[in-house]
Amino acid sequence: MSEEQIKNLEAEFEARIARDEKIEPKDWMPEKYRKTHIRQISQHAHSEIVGMLPEGNWITRAPSLRRKVALLAKVQDEAGHGLYLYSACETLGISRDELYEQLHSGKAKYSSIFNYPTVTWADMGAIGWLVDGAAIINQVPLCNTSFGPYARAMVRVCKEESFHQRQGYEIMLKLCQGTSEQKELAQDALNRWWWPSLMMFGPTDAESTHTEQSMKWKLKRKTNDELRQQFIDQTVPQAEILGLTIPDPDLKWNEDRKSYDFGEINWDEFWQVVKGYGPMNKERMKARVGAWESGEWVRDAAMAHAEKKATSLKKEVS
Ligand code: BYC
Numbered sequence: 001m002s003e004e005q006i007k008n009l010e011a012e013f014e015a016r017i018a019r020d021e022k023i024e025p026k027d028w029m030p031e032k033y034r035k036t037h038i039r040q041i042s043q044h045a046h047s048e049i050v051g052m053l054p055e056g057n058w059i060t061r062a063p064s065l066r067r068k069v070a071l072l073a074k075v076q077d078e079a080g081h082g083l084y085l086y087s088a089c090e091t092l093g094i095s096r097d098e099l100y101e102q103l104h105s106g107k108a109k110y111s112s113i114f115n116y117p118t119v120t121w122a123d124m125g126a127i128g129w130l131v132d133g134a135a136i137i138n139q140v141p142l143c144n145t146s147f148g149p150y151a152r153a154m155v156r157v158c159k160e161e162s163f164h165q166r167q168g169y170e171i172m173l174k175l176c177q178g179t180s181e182q183k184e185l186a187q188d189a190l191n192r193w194w195w196p197s198l199m200m201f202g203p204t205d206a207e208s209t210h211t212e213q214s215m216k217w218k219l220k221r222k223t224n225d226e227l228r229q230q231f232i233d234q235t236v237p238q239a240e241i242l243g244l245t246i247p248d249p250d251l252k253w254n255e256d257r258k259s260y261d262f263g264e265i266n267w268d269e270f271w272q273v274v275k276g277y278g279p280m281n282k283e284r285m286k287a288r289v290g291a292w293e294s295g296e297w298v299r300d301a302a303m304a305h306a307e308k309k310a311t312s313l314k315k316e317v318s
Helices: 002-017 031-050 052-056 065-090 096-104 122-139 146-174 182-201 212-215 224-242 265-275 281-294 296-317
Strands: 252-254 259-261
Touching: 002 281, 031 052, 031 065, 031 096, 031 212, 031 252, 031 281, 052 122, 052 281, 065 096, 065 122, 065 146, 096 252, 122 146, 122 182, 122 224, 146 182, 146 224, 182 212, 182 224, 182 265, 212 265
Parallel strands: none
Antiparallel strands: 252 259
């Protein structure tokens, strides 16, 4: 293709983005747009799959049948979200096997939040309330993202996430209305999950390498700092209803901004976790790779079964 043809295609692509038209897999797109989407969508998919592990830890220890059923369904939903997202990513010309290889070899990132341990039942409440709450705030704007398959996957994911958030908040509410020990469990979980939840939104806008370009392409509709602020403003009143204290002495309502001011995030901790040195990074990868390896016979059996079925169908037809 000549330089001029590429320039024309680029101009048409930018015009479509400006008109808020969806870009579909077979449409022409700049190589950087394709790569950036593979990066973000695959990291998102990996986060859903690795995100099953901290909660999976409590399925067998849920305090009642009702809690167990709800948690099991939530973790199953997360597997589903991972699958829609891997499928959306595959439309950009990368195979599922390549994506898994990137995760298992440690080349691909996944959300920092899942590298923290779940040590009490109250962590199931805090994850649903805070982590899924943060996920909704991050993902609602993504329903409007410019790449069609990602936007459509996000619509369904967001509907399910809102149930997850309510499931978590209800656990917190019950604990806070219970004995003083139960309320302490809830406060302890909030203390441990608050700051990592704020880190989920990524580095500050000043430090974010991808935000500027991703906003231009309408991959991201809001910046990391805007979403983080929205999360804080939405969550503080919810903590007040629970009667819990946000573990930030600098948290203060700012009447001029009509928003909460908040304390400094520990960015050293964030980057340590992102680089693989968080409290649970090694365990999470070990569990993921272990599940992949021990599931090999299931994949082989499913393939053999599919091939056998296809052969017998062919015989019937001929
Ligand atoms: N953790 O330029 P930036 C869920 C990386 S699943 C790890 O701001 P971007 C759930 C970033 O990748 C939640 N790494 O990047 C599941 C980049 O590194 P690379 C997952 C992070 O992409 C189960 C570098 O730092 N949600 O909710 O513009 C149960 C510079 O950052 C993190 C999504 O994936 C982090 N927190 O913005 C319950 C949503 N933050 O790639 C719940 C979709 C940043 O250059 N993703 N990094 O090596 C996004 O919205 C954006 O990708 C982010 C980051 C806001 C996360």
